[in-house]
Amino acid sequence: MSGLSAKNATSRYRSGRAMLWLWLLFVLPAVAPAESPRFYEAPALNGDGVFSLLRRYGLDRHSCNHEQFYKLNNLKRNAPLIVGRYYKLPIAIYTFNGRTIRSTIGIDDYDLALRIQHYNEAMHRAGLREHDFREDKQLWVPWHLLHCPEPDIPSPATPAGSQGEVTSMGPRAGTDDKSASASAVRGRIFPIFGPGYQYVPLQDNRLRGKVFYVVSGHGGPDPGALGKRAGHTLCEDEYAYDVALRLVRMLVAHGATAYMITRDKNDGIRDERLLECDTDEVIWGDLTIHRGQKARLFQRSDVINQLYERHRRQGVTDQLTIVIHVDSRSKKERTDLFFYYHPDSEESKRVAQVLHRTMARKYRRYRANGQYHGTVTARDLHMLREVRTPAVYIELANIRNAWDQRRIVLTENREALAKWLYEGLLGMYGH
Ligand SMILES: [Zn+2]
Numbered sequence: 001m002s003g004l005s006a007k008n009a010t011s012r013y014r015s016g017r018a019m020l021w022l023w024l025l026f027v028l029p030a031v032a033p034a035e036s037p038r039f040y041e042a043p044a045l046n047g048d049g050v051f052s053l054l055r056r057y058g059l060d061r062h063s064c065n066h067e068q069f070y071k072l073n074n075l076k077r078n079a080p081l082i083v084g085r086y087y088k089l090p091i092a093i094y095t096f097n098g099r100t101i102r103s104t105i106g107i108d109d110y111d112l113a114l115r116i117q118h119y120n121e122a123m124h125r126a127g128l129r130e131h132d133f134r135e136d137k138q139l140w141v142p143w144h145l146l147h148c149p150e151p152d153i154p155s156p157a158t159p160a161g162s163q164g165e166v167t168s169m170g171p172r173a174g175t176d177d178k179s180a181s182a183s184a185v186r187g188r189i190f191p192i193f194g195p196g197y198q199y200v201p202l203q204d205n206r207l208r209g210k211v212f213y214v215v216s217g218h219g220g221p222d223p224g225a226l227g228k229r230a231g232h233t234l235c236e237d238e239y240a241y242d243v244a245l246r247l248v249r250m251l252v253a254h255g256a257t258a259y260m261i262t263r264d265k266n267d268g269i270r271d272e273r274l275l276e277c278d279t280d281e282v283i284w285g286d287l288t289i290h291r292g293q294k295a296r297l298f299q300r301s302d303v304i305n306q307l308y309e310r311h312r313r314q315g316v317t318d319q320l321t322i323v324i325h326v327d328s329r330s331k332k333e334r335t336d337l338f339f340y341y342h343p344d345s346e347e348s349k350r351v352a353q354v355l356h357r358t359m360a361r362k363y364r365r366y367r368a369n370g371q372y373h374g375t376v377t378a379r380d381l382h383m384l385r386e387v388r389t390p391a392v393y394i395e396l397a398n399i400r401n402a403w404d405q406r407r408i409v410l411t412e413n414r415e416a417l418a419k420w421l422y423e424g425l426l427g428m429y430g431h
Contacts, residue, residue, distance in 0.1 A: 037092035037093055037141070039089060039090065039092055039093065040088070040089045040093055041087060041088050041089065042056075042087060043084055043085065043086050043087075044082060044084065044087060045083065050075075050078070050081065055188070057128060058119065058123075058188075058198070059090060059091070059142055061151035062143075062153065065090040065142070068090035069088075072089075073087050090143030091142050091143065092140075092141045092143065093138055093139065094139040094141060095139070096137040098134075101113040104139055112145060114271065115145055115149075115196045116141055118195070118196025120133045122199050123140060125203075127201070151191070188200055188202065190249075191265070192268070194269050196269070197269045198268070202253065203254055205255035206426060207256035207425070207429065208256070209255075209316065209317075209318065210256045210316075210319070211308075212248070213258075213259050213307065213389065214244045214321075214322045214324065215262060215323045215383065216261075216325075217325035217326075219262045220289025220296075222289070223237050224237045224325070224326065225328030225399045226328075227328070230274075233277060234399055234405065234409070236325065236326040236399055237277075237281065238278075239408040240325055241267065241281070242270055242414050243324055243408070243417050243421075244262070245268070246419075247322070247324075247418040248260050249269065250422040254426075257311070257316075259284060260284070261300055261304060262281050264280060270411075272411070273410060283300060284303050287299060298386070300383065301386035301387050304321055304388075305387060308387070308388050308389055318429070320351065320425075321383070321390070322392055323384075323392070324394050325396070326397055326408060327397065328398065328400055329398045329401070331400045332401070334401050334404055335398040335401065335404055336374035338376070338395050339374070339377075339392060339393065339394055340376075340377055340394075341376065341377075341392060342380065343380060347390035351391075354424055354428045355394070358424030359372060362420045381393055
């Protein structure tokens, strides 16, 4: 087609559009109603029922999503789905105005906007949507966030009596039978990560068969070391916890079985910079954290050793404990992330060295001067000595140093630390 005729076609189209707008001006009421959103449509796949279709999009645990699904598609309850047919999902699509989620959909609840943002990001990471919403201007608003935010349908991953084991393989870890992959599809909701992050799609199986115990230091009555920044108190346990959660989520996304040993049921992954100090953390199994230092540490190592024994009997050979802390030194001392291993364990030393090498490589690339001074040293610490798995102990920063604080206070830095640790672990298993 020549340039000229293309231009003519365009201008004809343009004038037609102008007429339409003119016409709309007269027809529409003076105050335009809020944009009425369309709903996202997705095909039913082989073997899909309403539950599994909704589950794929992190929608299955809210009854109002189910009701809306039946309504949108004029279906009777429990109607079977036809493979390949597209169904409307309870996900409203708004045209993102490029400014804020709040002004796009007409809400003023900041937290709600954040949850909507996280949902969109999770769907993008999961590959369920091709672009980031800021790119293609398609904002997905799941029905439940506006209509029934609290999940009221139990997750199939958390049978009654369990408190949500963070595992992607269920009790069959380490085996290769078919039910393992079936449960991998079932159990992708982990409330411990918080509403915006609880859906953890399986990205690949690179860490399948490996078990990780991630322990963030302190918690409960013990906030750990304290720092000050801009009039706020920084509590060690909160920052260690957030990095630990992010790391566990990555491990689970890649097929590992990973446990958060210190747990806070209402914190989840937090995207604020300054994290509020609280005291409601518990230990895996809903154990109240002991006040005494020694009892507190044994509580953790005992829990890990019990789980270790269980997985060992299932035939799991790769189990690892990762302990995350934030150090406290004099205000002036800048401290790069550093590692401890146990002097009697070659495996512990190897893990520390591999992670250390990864950190050095990352800093070479991402730090202006490319330098990294983090150390790897042996130390006879309780959590390294008493757990039956190899263990590595990580100090993220000096919580009292203003420069170091940026490493834990900036959300993107916490995410980067978790990602680099995760990549180091991948490297350790030869990926
Ligand atoms: Zn500590």
